[in-house]
Amino acid sequence: MKVLTRENRGDAGAAGAVVVRECVQAKPDAVLGFATGSSPLPLYDALADFGLDFSRVRGFALDEYIGLPPGDPRSYGAVIDSEVVQRLGMRPGSVLLPDVAAADLEAAAGEYEQAIREAGGVDLQILGIGHNGHLAFNEPGAALDSRTRVEQLAERTRRANARFFDSPDQVPTRCMTQGIGTILDARQLLLIAHGADKADIIARALQGPVTPDCPASALQLHPRVTVILDQAAAAGLR
Incomplete structure (x- = not known):
């Protein structure tokens, strides 16, 4: 694991x-995994400034809310379209999301796993980390070999995401998320975190025991991980 501050x-x-630029320059048709939330936004800003050719890049989203109306601007699909696809000049539809409108959500989760396999797997997965250590929407207690599935959102996660909604009651209670095992299948992982409020969980994830109680601790199991932190987020590291 490489940790940069x-x-x-x-x-x-x-x-x-x-x-990300190094990955795409080495493989112009790379398959990238895209995270949402506030942590990766400065990364996407910088990528847009690079002017790199993303026309052949394909991607997969980490997760999506269940229960929002189609086209809702608070959905992760809408965020990825505006912050990633349009800004980076990717082809429309080149980033796939879980089908959370499917009649059979379990089957849709399996189909998402199959789509990742058929794409040849993810070359580089971009990640953030939740205050409770969740990775994607894998909440504490998630199995370290879990696959894409429907997940119940923890109340702390819903409270943290309430800033994107008019009221906390509007935050969905369920989502579909890539599993930890799915994430660990990517050939390279890139975790971005910032802010003093992430310092404790970063220390647990990177230097504590590998445990389902802190899903992001599974990063320690991967052979090729880059973690990039601002000074505040790195303050708890030994």
């Missing part, structure tokens, strides 16, 4: 964008 969130995002 930068002065602020913008510098951390720029350093993460360099990792």
Whole structure:
């Protein structure tokens, strides 16, 4: 595991964008895994400034809410379309999301796993981390070999995401998420985190025991991980 620290969130995002750029330059038709939330936004900002050719890149989203109306701007599909696909010049539809409108959600989860396999797997997975250590929407207690599935969102996660909604009651209670095992299948992982409020969980994830109680601790099991933090998020590391 390579851990890099930068002065602020913008510098951390720029350093993460360099990792993505190196991947795409080495493989112009790379398969990328895209995270949403606030952590990767500076990375996407920096990538847009690079002007890199993303026309052949394909991607998969980590997760999606269940229960939002089609086209809802708070859905992760809408965020990825605006922050990733349009800004980076990717082809429309080149980033797949779980089909959370399917009549059979369990079957849809299996089909998402199959789509990742048929694409040849993910070359580089971009990740954030939740305050409770969740990776994607794998909440504490998730099996370290879990696959794409429907997950119940923890109340702490819903409270953290309430800032994107008009009221906490509007935050969905369920989602479909890639499993930890699915994430670990990617050939390279890139975790971005910033802010003092992430310092404790970063220390647990990177230097504590590998345990389902802290899903992000599974990063320690992967052979090729880059973690980029601002100074505040890195404050708890030994």
